[in-house]
Amino acid sequence: MNSKEAPKWKRFEALVAKVQSSFSPDAQVSLNEKVKGRHSGVMRELDIVVRRRVGQFQIFIVVDCKDYADPVDVKGVEEFIGLLQDVGANKGAMVAASGFTKAAKTRASDSGIDLYRLVDAERHDWQSYVSIPIVCDFRKLGSWRFRIRGSNKLLQELAPQDPNLIPLFDKHQDQVGTPLSLLWETWNRRKIPTNQGSYADISVSDTPVLVQASDGHFEQVEIMADVDVVQNLHFGQVPLTKIAGFRDEVSGTLVLPPTTEIITDWIDTIEVERSWLRIPSLEALAIKPIMILTALDHYPAHPFGEPSAGE
Numbered sequence: 001m002n003s004k005e006a007p008k009w010k011r012f013e014a015l016v017a018k019v020q021s022s023f024s025p026d027a028q029v030s031l032n033e034k035v036k037g038r039h040s041g042v043m044r045e046l047d048i049v050v051r052r053r054v055g056q057f058q059i060f061i062v063v064d065c066k067d068y069a070d071p072v073d074v075k076g077v078e079e080f081i082g083l084l085q086d087v088g089a090n091k092g093a094m095v096a097a098s099g100f101t102k103a104a105k106t107r108a109s110d111s112g113i114d115l116y117r118l119v120d121a122e123r124h125d126w127q128s129y130v131s132i133p134i135v136c137d138f139r140k141l142g143s144w145r146f147r148i149r150g151s152n153k154l155l156q157e158l159a160p161q162d163p164n165l166i167p168l169f170d171k172h173q174d175q176v177g178t179p180l181s182l183l184w185e186t187w188n189r190r191k192i193p194t195n196q197g198s199y200a201d202i203s204v205s206d207t208p209v210l211v212q213a214s215d216g217h218f219e220q221v222e223i224m225a226d227v228d229v230v231q232n233l234h235f236g237q238v239p240l241t242k243i244a245g246f247r248d249e250v251s252g253t254l255v256l257p258p259t260t261e262i263i264t265d266w267i268d269t270i271e272v273e274r275s276w277l278r279i280p281s282l283e284a285l286a287i288k289p290i291m292i293l294t295a296l297d298h299y300p301a302h303p304f305g306e307p308s309a310g311e
Helices: 008-023 074-087 102-111 152-158 179-188 269-275
Strands: 028-036 043-054 057-066 091-096 114-120 131-149 175-177 197-203 209-212 218-242 244-248 277-279 291-296
Touching: 008 028, 008 043, 008 057, 008 114, 008 244, 043 074, 057 074, 074 091, 074 102, 102 114, 131 179, 131 269, 175 179, 179 197, 179 218, 218 269
Parallel strands: 057 091, 091 114, 131 291
Antiparallel strands: 028 043, 043 057, 114 244, 131 218, 197 218, 209 218, 218 277
16 A cells, blocks of 8 residues: 555654654664553554664654644543553653644643654645744945046046946956946955945956046046945745654744754745845844845946946
């Protein structure tokens, strides 16, 4: 009988066993093992058995699975306690698809039994919808201005022009761009600090640049930029498309294998800026984000640098 033909509760047990195996790959995990009761004298069928040798000791753990529509009540926990005592298990845990009642949690805690709910984002009957808090930290050039130094005659010629778009040339008189395109390139190469703030005297080129005067001759100029770097913080919950573990029903914490992989859903930066909560600082959050994703705007390498904002 394959997994699609198996009863739903059997598939639940198999899924729990698969997740349990990821917690301790060197342990032996078996399904539906039968063990003779020490007190009852009858064979008891156990949903999941975990065995592992520690030194000279053999550890025997029983995991009971309940694929119920309603939370497991205290009676279910007490029946499991009796089962553990009968088979001589060292430890017991219960995994319920719909959780446990308050009385069941109290009884289990008093008896040292762990209570879990399956957490698995894969597509199946027990798919979990898990999201994690994330902050997207967007940084970009907010505004800028250029300061051009050269001869008075040349500066008078340049005065009517848009300073963003003045054609610039190298020592071979080949055009290398404009003040704006060179500024963008300087930002893209991370030659400008990325922390929010104002920065002055940013050189837009590591090599000399020339401007062609109206009479055709080329003259070297010095171009410096003053820039404002802005930071926009956005907070949101991102769904996980891959995660597998258990949720501790008593403490509420997520229990994951020591080596695990989680995959988030796609993060659309346009949607982030449109619908996520804008926050003034990380300290303003009541919830600590699991991830902080920093994105630095990358400006297009247009040869003539068409402006989008600035001074």
